[in-house]
Amino acid sequence: MTETAADNKPKLKSDQMFINLGPQHPSTHGVLRIGLTIEGEIIVNAVPDVGYLHRGTEKLAEIRGYHHCVVLSDRWDYLNAMGNNMVFCMAAEKLMGVEVPERAQQLRVLMLELNRIASHLLFFGTYGIDIGAFTAFLHAFREREMVLDLFEMVCGARMTYNYIRLGGVMKELPKEWLDRCREFVPFFKKRLAEYDDLLSFNPIFLDRTKTVGAVGGKEALAWGWSGPNLRASGVPYDMRKFQPYSSYEKFDFEIPVGKDGSCWDRYYCRVREMHESLKIVEQVLGGLPEGPILGKGVAKVPKAPPGETYAAIEGARGDLGIHLVSDGNMSPYRLHVKAPSFINLQILQEMLVGQKISDVVAILGSIDIVLGEVDR
Amino acid sequence: MGNYFSTIFGAFTAILKGMSVTFKTMLKPATTVQYPTEKLVPYEGYRGALLFDADTCISCNLCVKACPSFCIQLENATNEAGKKIAKVKWYTIDFGKCNFCRLCEESCPTKPKSVWHSLDYEITFFKRDEMVRCWQKGFEFIGKYFDREAKEFKKPEGQVQIQTTQQRCQY
Known part of the structure; x- marks a missing residue:
């Protein structure tokens, strides 16, 4: 076994103890290891150790064509696979100069927002479990199932969609899809109101999360946080508003902002984001334009002209970016993913120090990391 | 002392509120299927084997x-x-x-x-x-x-x- 940063523990004092959290621990949401040094029940040192799920997809992309890379991108953040497809396609389209038709753009927005709802629902459920409320999980998964059903109807898969393709989307919507989606929106609105009764304002849940893991706006920005985590710290930064892509500028929605950046703020920011996503879904369903779904000029084996580009979107976990370098061949010369989970995770080493060991899981769960994206 | 009882009362009402949601769901038919005996058929265009x-x-x-x-x-x-x-x-x-x-x-x-x-x-x-x-x-x-x-x-x-x-x- 090779020695990692987490193994490099400082000389322990007599009343200190070193314990491992993970890699196989149900509350780490994957395979994350944290080396914790504790003094009584107060944490004095915490070192996150990543890399247990490294599959080398960035390197794999270097010998694969651009259409193949979309399939690889599904596997980064498997809870928000549409966003991964989207960001890779945006980068490649930028490089190739492909125009995406209006209908395809709005279909992309529709799928991204539905995927954001599915991702936040999983967070809602698993965070409830982390804190000790099991009922919320079952309720969340019932609704998530409906979203996954919609995805299954349109692209045939439930997690690795491969739906957003270079120049557009994979397939036209099936006949009864729009009706199913229109049924889902009011149903889910009712359920969201129930979630507040079930978990959000439960005093036991509030006690466990409201005073724990506060991160100020300045600190969050210094650590490079993005997404709902940053917004919960009071910084109203959202890529969809400030750098609109794929016709997001046409839709009207708000940016939910938290107050003090505690665990509860991060949790509730995501719940409110589901409301906003639902608003966008409603607007897209209201005025979906007709037209082609695939842009012209994408070859079966596409070649990008030499150059490099950067594209970023607001993923479910933050700013998801792709740095794509091409040397004119069939496959990318270099592909780099700016993964929000990886960057959000770094703050743990500072955030956990001084907290009680029983709060580790509450803090870790509230950051909402996906290890597939951390290690790629 | 008053704070103590109000905390108990608050937690109690919150549990009742949450339980009412659970109770409402209990009266509805189950959303799950008994997998090995009942099987769901995937939608047309499913990506199977x-x-x-x-x-x-x-x-x-x-x-x-x-x-x-x-x-x-x-x-x-x-x-x-x-x-x-x-x-x-x-x-x-x-x-x-x-x-x-x-x-x-x-x-x-x-x-x-x-x-x-x-x-x-x-x-x-x-x-x-x-x-x-x-x-x-x-x-x-x-x-x-x-x-x-x-x-x-x-x-x-x-x-x-x-x-x-x-x-x-x-x-």
Whole structure:
């Protein structure tokens, strides 16, 4: 076994103890290891150790064509696979100069927002479990199932969609899809109101999360946080508003902002984001334009002209970016993913120090990391 | 003291509130199915296990090139003179590598498709060798696998569902 940063523990004092959290621990949401040094029940040192799920997809992309890379991108953040497809396609389209038709753009927005709802629902459920409320999980998964059903109807898969393709989307919507989606929106609105009764304002849940893991706006920005985590710290930064892509500028929605950046703020920011996503879904369903779904000029084996580009979107976990370098061949010369989970995770080493060991899981769960994206 | 009782009262009402949501759900019919006895049928266009038809295949190699995980291999058939003809001699799919992405089906030029996703989601294997499915003319339709120890083609034992749900999409 090779020695990692987490193994490099400082000389322990007599009343200190070193314990491992993970890699196989149900509350780490994957395979994350944290080396914790504790003094009584107060944490004095915490070192996150990543890399247990490294599959080398960035390197794999270097010998694969651009259409193949979309399939690889599904596997980064498997809870928000549409966003991964989207960001890779945006980068490649930028490089190739492909125009995406209006209908395809709005279909992309529709799928991204539905995927954001599915991702936040999983967070809602698993965070409830982390804190000790099991009922919320079952309720969340019932609704998530409906979203996954919609995805299954349109692209045939439930997690690795491969739906957003270079120049557009994979397939036209099936006949009864729009009706199913229109049924889902009011149903889910009712359920969201129930979630507040079930978990959000439960005093036991509030006690466990409201005073724990506060991160100020300045600190969050210094650590490079993005997404709902940053917004919960009071910084109203959202890529969809400030750098609109794929016709997001046409839709009207708000940016939910938290107050003090505690665990509860991060949790509730995501719940409110589901409301906003639902608003966008409603607007897209209201005025979906007709037209082609695939842009012209994408070859079966596409070649990008030499150059490099950067594209970023607001993923479910933050700013998801792709740095794509091409040397004119069939496959990318270099592909780099700016993964929000990886960057959000770094703050743990500072955030956990001084907290009680029983709060580790509450803090870790509230950051909402996906290890597939951390290690790629 | 008053604070103490108000905390108890607050927690009690919150539990009642949460329980009322649970109770309302209890009166509704169950959303789950009893899996091994009841089975859900996937929607049309589901990306299940791949199937192949050696009769329609023209061995154009497009699916081999379209596959992102390089899991398809094939060899052209030859006529008596030793020239390659547009028929497939043998065709293998490695389900251990397959991504279930439908790029092969989309690239297939024949009508109906020679390689396509069935609606089968229950694919299991007992051995690694079983994951590599072979199709060849003269064999039965269902893919056999090459056992590396016995050095012969065998019928799969682990997975039996693959031929029960067939569907060929036309798009």
